[in-house]
Amino acid sequence: MVNLEQYHKVRNQTLLLCEHLSSEDCQLQSMPDASPAKWHLAHTTWFFEAFLLNELPGYRPFSLDFQYLFNSYYNSLGERHPRHQRGLLSRPNLTEILQYRSHVDAAIADYTERKIAINFQLLELGLHHEQQHQELLLTDIKHALSCNPLYPKYAPPVDGASPGVMPHQWLKMEAGLFEFGSAGGSFCFDNETPLHRGYLHNFAIANRSVTNEEYLQFIQDGGYQRPELWLSDGWYVKESQQWQAPMYWIANDTGWESFTLHGRLPINPHEPVCHISYYEADAYARWAGGRLPTEFEWEHAARSGVHAGNFLESGQYHPAVQVMHNFFGDIWEWTSSAYSAYPGYQPLPGAVGEYNGKFMCNQFVLRGGSCLTPSSHIRPTYRNFFHPDKRWQMTGIRLVKNL
Amino acid sequence: MVNLEQYHKVRNQTLLLCEHLSSEDCQLQSMPDASPAKWHLAHTTWFFEAFLLNELPGYRPFSLDFQYLFNSYYNSLGERHPRHQRGLLSRPNLTEILQYRSHVDAAIADYTERKIAINFQLLELGLHHEQQHQELLLTDIKHALSCNPLYPKYAPPVDGASPGVMPHQWLKMEAGLFEFGSAGGSFCFDNETPLHRGYLHNFAIANRSVTNEEYLQFIQDGGYQRPELWLSDGWYVKESQQWQAPMYWIANDTGWESFTLHGRLPINPHEPVCHISYYEADAYARWAGGRLPTEFEWEHAARSGVHAGNFLESGQYHPAVQVMHNFFGDIWEWTSSAYSAYPGYQPLPGAVGEYNGKFMCNQFVLRGGSCLTPSSHIRPTYRNFFHPDKRWQMTGIRLVKNL
Amino acid sequence: MVNLEQYHKVRNQTLLLCEHLSSEDCQLQSMPDASPAKWHLAHTTWFFEAFLLNELPGYRPFSLDFQYLFNSYYNSLGERHPRHQRGLLSRPNLTEILQYRSHVDAAIADYTERKIAINFQLLELGLHHEQQHQELLLTDIKHALSCNPLYPKYAPPVDGASPGVMPHQWLKMEAGLFEFGSAGGSFCFDNETPLHRGYLHNFAIANRSVTNEEYLQFIQDGGYQRPELWLSDGWYVKESQQWQAPMYWIANDTGWESFTLHGRLPINPHEPVCHISYYEADAYARWAGGRLPTEFEWEHAARSGVHAGNFLESGQYHPAVQVMHNFFGDIWEWTSSAYSAYPGYQPLPGAVGEYNGKFMCNQFVLRGGSCLTPSSHIRPTYRNFFHPDKRWQMTGIRLVKNL
Amino acid sequence: MVNLEQYHKVRNQTLLLCEHLSSEDCQLQSMPDASPAKWHLAHTTWFFEAFLLNELPGYRPFSLDFQYLFNSYYNSLGERHPRHQRGLLSRPNLTEILQYRSHVDAAIADYTERKIAINFQLLELGLHHEQQHQELLLTDIKHALSCNPLYPKYAPPVDGASPGVMPHQWLKMEAGLFEFGSAGGSFCFDNETPLHRGYLHNFAIANRSVTNEEYLQFIQDGGYQRPELWLSDGWYVKESQQWQAPMYWIANDTGWESFTLHGRLPINPHEPVCHISYYEADAYARWAGGRLPTEFEWEHAARSGVHAGNFLESGQYHPAVQVMHNFFGDIWEWTSSAYSAYPGYQPLPGAVGEYNGKFMCNQFVLRGGSCLTPSSHIRPTYRNFFHPDKRWQMTGIRLVKNL
Numbered sequence A, B, C, D: 001m002v003n004l005e006q007y008h009k010v011r012n013q014t015l016l017l018c019e020h021l022s023s024e025d026c027q028l029q030s031m032p033d034a035s036p037a038k039w040h041l042a043h044t045t046w047f048f049e050a051f052l053l054n055e056l057p058g059y060r061p062f063s064l065d066f067q068y069l070f071n072s073y074y075n076s077l078g079e080r081h082p083r084h085q086r087g088l089l090s091r092p093n094l095t096e097i098l099q100y101r102s103h104v105d106a107a108i109a110d111y112t113e114r115k116i117a118i119n120f121q122l123l124e125l126g127l128h129h130e131q132q133h134q135e136l137l138l139t140d141i142k143h144a145l146s147c148n149p150l151y152p153k154y155a156p157p158v159d160g161a162s163p164g165v166m167p168h169q170w171l172k173m174e175a176g177l178f179e180f181g182s183a184g185g186s187f188c189f190d191n192e193t194p195l196h197r198g199y200l201h202n203f204a205i206a207n208r209s210v211t212n213e214e215y216l217q218f219i220q221d222g223g224y225q226r227p228e229l230w231l232s233d234g235w236y237v238k239e240s241q242q243w244q245a246p247m248y249w250i251a252n253d254t255g256w257e258s259f260t261l262h263g264r265l266p267i268n269p270h271e272p273v274c275h276i277s278y279y280e281a282d283a284y285a286r287w288a289g290g291r292l293p294t295e296f297e298w299e300h301a302a303r304s305g306v307h308a309g310n311f312l313e314s315g316q317y318h319p320a321v322q323v324m325h326n327f328f329g330d331i332w333e334w335t336s337s338a339y340s341a342y343p344g345y346q347p348l349p350g351a352v353g354e355y356n357g358k359f360m361c362n363q364f365v366l367r368g369g370s371c372l373t374p375s376s377h378i379r380p381t382y383r384n385f386f387h388p389d390k391r392w393q394m395t396g397i398r399l400v401k402n403l
Helices: A004-018 A037-051 A064-069 A083-088 A094-113 A120-146 A212-220 A232-241 A278-287 A295-302 B004-018 B037-051 B064-069 B083-088 B094-113 B120-146 B212-220 B232-241 B278-287 B295-302 C004-018 C037-051 C064-069 C083-088 C094-113 C120-146 C212-220 C232-241 C278-287 C295-302 D004-018 D037-051 D064-069 D083-088 D094-113 D120-146 D212-220 D232-241 D278-287 D295-302
Strands: A170-173 A176-180 A196-200 A203-206 A249-251 A256-260 A263-266 A332-338 A364-367 A384-386 A400-402 B170-173 B176-180 B196-200 B203-206 B249-251 B256-260 B263-266 B332-338 B364-367 B384-386 B400-402 C170-173 C176-180 C196-200 C203-206 C249-251 C256-260 C263-266 C332-338 C364-367 C384-386 C400-402 D170-173 D176-180 D196-200 D203-206 D249-251 D256-260 D263-266 D332-338 D364-367 D384-386 D400-402
Touching: A004 A037, A004 A094, A004 A120, A037 A064, A037 A094, A037 A120, A120 A256, A170 A295, A176 A295, A196 A295, A203 A295, A212 A278, A232 A278, A278 A332, A295 A332, A295 A364, B004 B037, B004 B094, B004 B120, B037 B064, B037 B094, B037 B120, B120 B256, B170 B295, B176 B295, B196 B295, B203 B295, B212 B278, B232 B278, B278 B332, B295 B332, B295 B364, C004 C037, C004 C094, C004 C120, C037 C064, C037 C094, C037 C120, C120 C256, C170 C295, C176 C295, C196 C295, C203 C295, C212 C278, C232 C278, C278 C332, C295 C332, C295 C364, D004 D037, D004 D094, D004 D120, D037 D064, D037 D094, D037 D120, D120 D256, D170 D295, D176 D295, D196 D295, D203 D295, D212 D278, D232 D278, D278 D332, D295 D332, D295 D364
Parallel strands: none
Antiparallel strands: A170 A203, A176 A196, A196 B196, A203 A400, A249 A256, A256 A263, A332 A364, A364 A384, B170 B203, B176 B196, B203 B400, B249 B256, B256 B263, B332 B364, B364 B384, C170 C203, C176 C196, C196 D196, C203 C400, C249 C256, C256 C263, C332 C364, C364 C384, D170 D203, D176 D196, D203 D400, D249 D256, D256 D263, D332 D364, D364 D384
């Protein structure tokens, strides 16, 4: 069960991420998919207020306006401010949002200390929710800063010699009837339940994700010009968006650089390729003679992996070169599984039931967490999901092949 | 193996469908998703020419221009005329297209009679391809005629007393490891292969599809105004398209009529509801306390059903009241399965490999065939697929529930 | 005053123009700005029915549906079929539309012979209206056929040696207070009234319009790449539409051809340049060190010109090389005058008041008529008008300069 | 000739306007037509640097990046940051922009004191340019704040009893040949030149602009539902934008309020109506039996008026009730004149030639200045211009009628 110390630790991490940002930076919304850092600060706070504190005796909300302004998508909780206009809320200002955070944190502490029954399940959900927004805050500010022709840095670069990458190997997996999803005992989202059976055929999975060097071969082999490698919808998107390379890659005279949260940097050939869409991941896999794993293949293989990799806490906000057989951190890995309900799935009751279930359409499951994911937030059964054309998340590729 | 008689029978069916249409009708393209009847006549002919005849010694193409004009989406066969501009091809005119059909039919007959090796697999594929386009020709002309405020009839209505509908029952299915997909021995598309194992949990499936009367209760209960019933993407589409009822339904003073290929008719409460999107099917199921079947649940249940229902050959181009436990005809049934590759799936080699595989993204599987499907075209393993917002096909609902 | 013989002559001209077209050709609508030939045939007929015959005792309309289907933009006469869906009306078919024409022609003849008072002003307006649609029918079918990759011909080319073009000369005009607009005595549209005074400064006007050869020099001098030559709105349109040359020009290995109503033909350097937008005309004039005339400068100069040039009746549906000092025929000439009301302007009373007045915004005046204009339709005071980005009309350039 | 004191006075006024704004407010860009306050602060400074200081010996630019970032639309001065992304420039921050202003102000002062030849014509142009941006800064922040559902105030309201409005009267004007444009002797923009002759017919002009009360009668008489009152383009825009009233009007239970720079306030019936498009002004005039003046009629009448009205300096950022026969201040008045070149017009040489001339298309002239215009900025020959669908400026109506 989560305790107050853990609560403050997670809440404080969000503030730490904003120390690199001015109030003007925190105001930016560069596309409808992204939100201002200020909005993330407020919305994560709103979550505790709307789902927990408003139910408690004697709680006085910080502001009735905020109930409307900082609801993201919970229809059951009433009308909302339009998503694409979040960047127009100069008022309340950043100072007021920080006061809002303090107000809610104090209330949580107060009720806890007074031993008034808090719904600890929702408190824990709120902290995992906040961790999800820590990652989004970073991917969103990265997108916003990338729109500035000065290419400003979010944070100073992390030095260190770049190690050599592991050689690629195939890990063989035997067919069989296995169990998938959360077995309970620790926190999970409702979309990881129930534990259920499924059958896997023989397959082999790569020991690491695809590198920039490998992806460059795909580009140089005309990968972006060969329709036979692409899904029909993917080819259409690629053509209309004029993709030539992963998002944030910038052509220079001699090759490619990329924009990172540490500024404009040369491409490191040994790092995992990231910021690619499902369509690119799928085309790459076809070109390479493999395919993407199903989420069940991934989960089955990952259960035997170590929980290592580059996570949010390192301060290196960019994927690192992989040096051991791990399935976690650095980049989210696209699976070929459309995001859908497990057999017997039931959403949580009430408004939090809108958290996951209503998105089970047109998205693909990603697994494993990234360099922007808090280390304590990820697990083998964790299901992330995005539309297949999205590229602003830290998304990459791990290959499988049939046996 | 397909023979020449079958070839002529299928080819002739397409011409029969056009007997209700003038050359001006055959010119219409009312949206990018639909094609003119004239284009369907030409494209199905092109298929035999492009994949079969062009490979044969001594074959002289009817027109080199047609190779370009009537390719649908085969990138491997070169550039194509833009899809949304098919309705602008007044030339070649209908007479020339019919001559094109005769030319190709004569060539097929000639080679067959001269016993020059034809690829009979591709010939059979071409006939199934043509049957698919027979259905599309009807759904497309229905859409085009619906844009005419005079609501013209495609064909005269079919008289007959409307029987009462069967009472709804649940058919129980036991959990287990089963086989899915085509076992070979007769024609199937590549997306039905390979035969493979999968695990099903306990479930129950309805003995018939949802009726207009049942769907009207959903409407009257505010189904189109309650976001908690809808997928997030679905609610957005519904709002922006301002859906209030199935496609082709027209509000009148006392209730609803609908536009059919037999003109504007009252809603028959006992007929299966049709022309609904995946989003509406999913919302209805949630409202009704059930869910949509997976394609595997559907296939497993349908293997025990009879091959009955209303098909294209009846001349009643509208779903009929269901009077027995059957899974075929009348309406395509949305499943909750995203269209994707079976384990070990391999597309056909060459350009026909583009037939199915490149669409395995963002679409949902439909099963069972409709009143516009030729009877000989459907089977339990058949996988149709459309994007979840599409409504111009004959699409409806069969419910399942967990046990 | 117009008589029955003139009526039949104009009406018959429209039918003659359709003799080159099949019923499928007549169905085409290739953009919202354009209408199907069938619709032009019906709408011009509707005009006589709606404004004249419906007022007469004992007249029986051909079809009540047509009142709705073939209204173009007269709000006062009720609801209308959406403009962009005119191409979806396969029914009524062409035969029925021709019957509609005969019905209305017979009624007009009958009332005239029975000496029942017809509103002859409206009859004359109806004939000028029909002549306008003769030109539109041709520009619209040209656009539709241009969308066909086979580049079909509308009519066979007209042979004949191409003469040399006149050398360019400036005609000097003295400043003064002059009268503009129609002085009455013969037909004019309401927008040519009232006769009114205006002051002109000294200027000089070219003796002929700009040729393809001259326009090619603008292209070769980087005219399409130099923003300083363009209006701000024009540059934006040019960039987003990717214009590189006049509409219908097609680059080949050695230079340019163009698509014409006589098929794909080489550019004749001596012919007037046509199918250019106001923005291109304005940019060319700036590049050439001149400017476009105001409509008053044009009218003043044209009053002294001869009524010669290539008109509709010649059967050469393309501008001809200019061989004398004339201001009429071949191409419409863009003026720098925004289309607006003359001082004291009053629209006609009733629904025909919507003919001109409500378009006096965002359009520019064109003068002089084109090779698609009936010869009897044009006069020095005639004001045509189009939005500045439109190119599918026969539009070109005549230069003026300050003195 | 402008002097240093005047320079500092104008420059300081811009800073005063920003005292009501936080750095977050200054970041907002709520639509492509509008710019952030921070951008206005920088761009007006850039103008002095780009056109004046960069030419002077020894000047060191504050930042080379700013040359690119803060160019608005001068193609001759190189590439520019995309207009619609001005709101994404969190860096440079507000403090740096203020330093940029100080740097440029110090340089201007320094060169002046050292009597190094400054181009005083460009300095004066720069100050008038800055005054234009003072008005835009306010209209743009008004739009941005209006997107905040909290309806925040820009500045505290100005108290004071509201006087009664003058009765409406017609001022008669005689026909004749008159001179228009600037006669020289004091500052004007190039678009006010050259002085030239033009002929006016008899007309009468209203002694004041149309009030809210009068405009409400138009609304209540179905003005927004009667197409016969509207230009065709205007009706289309109104329908697609769903206009029911002037911009910023908010329906409440008993009638209308409006959002102002002083917050949400009741409609004062006697104040001039403002925030209406050209289309609404034109429809109102038609409904009222009058018309809009040409810019020449307006200029002729205004030469005899007093230079009074509510201007920027009052601190009342809203139109005031008109209490005398004046033509200036409170609201810009739409004229029926399309914005175009005067006979013999020549743009200024060099990049400043892009200031006005390239916008002479698709816009209408407005005259008289508004409550947001600095008093010293307006004069009878001043030509403002906007596209006819724009409503975020302080735009209203003065009627004329024919005699």
